[in-house]
């Protein structure tokens with residue numbers, strides 16, 4: 595009996611193999627500077643922890659409504675009004691166990707077999723995997739470093755065909771840290787309205803934009819799904835909470851998927867998320883300022899090592915650097931850096947063929963680690979290149 599074709603088609607996330615190897619080396623006593631993971635090093639802010647403890651003590655340990663706690667959905671409505679000046683209807687919000695399950699709801703509600711989703715190459719690898727898994731077809735459009743990792747509008751337009759249901763965007767982006775500006779979002783919204791496709795906007799790194807205000811696609815068009823979650827901005831990756839804001843015509847479909855596959859998101863974590871939205875603003879500002887200091891250290895430090903960074907990251911906590919000066923096979927290079935330099939980073943190939951030759955460095959780790967990582971890379975490059 596064979597593994598299903600659907601499961602076989604999922605591309606492995608090779609950075610996870612590197613994580614496993616890094617842990618093995620650490621268990622053998624080697625010191626490894628871990629720059630490969632997209633997980634904030636900050637503890638979850640106290641106000642959020644306390645809200646979860648209180649909610650548990652108060653008995654919030656049972657199923658909630660499948661769409662999510664009304665209190666959290668109402669708090670999200672207030673958050674969108676205050677943070678973006680956008681009116682969201684609480685009926686269109688589905689609370690999920692992380693942004694990842696929200697992708698299953700979105701694509702599950704939207705795609706029939708053979709339907710297409712236009713997305714950037716490079717992008718977060720779950721997007722093409724989800725689309726493939728559901729029988730859809732990812733249509734990749736190059737996002738070149740020389741264009742600031744933005745897809746060219748004419749290439750997006752050319753990729754849209756009769757079976758296209760959505761254009762996937764992610765700003766600030768993983769793995770690039772690139773941010774789409776006002777005119778980019780306005781142009782995408784106009785294209786969606788002209789062609790009748792939806793924009794699927796992953797906004798999980800909102801709150802971590804160093805150069806300007808967060809911009810939600812909902813300020814530009816209603817033909818949009820928003821994916822978001824608490825993992826990154828609030829340092830809550832392990833809590834598993836996210837949400838989908840859907841056009842009204844898809845909410846019932848999403849609700850049915852949620853009811854059957856997940857039932858509901860964690861009850862006390864939903865209460866903690868209310869505290870995140872209402873009480874953790876100073877914590878988010880503090881973490882953002884620290885990430886920004888790290889970014890300002892790491893970008894020039896990597897350039898000094900000889901890596902090319904055409905597009906300076908302005909959001910999230912990643913630097914996506916062209917490392918072909920050290921080797922063009924990004925996975926082989928990552929393996930060498932791990933074994934020979936004791937530095938773990940993510941291979942660009944994980945994020946699409948367009949990422950080959952690049953390395954992703956995460957600065958979700960403290961500045962001393964970053965300095966140590968850079969020193970090790972410098973010593974390695976002097977020896978090996």
Ligand SMILES: Cc1ncc(COP(=O)(O)O)c(C=O)c1O
Pocket residue numbers: 632691692693694695718764767768796798822823824825831835836
């Ligand atoms: C762009 C992007 N979207 C979604 C996710 C997954 O987030 P969650 O922890 O909410 O499932 C990640 C995690 O790295 C990400 O980088």
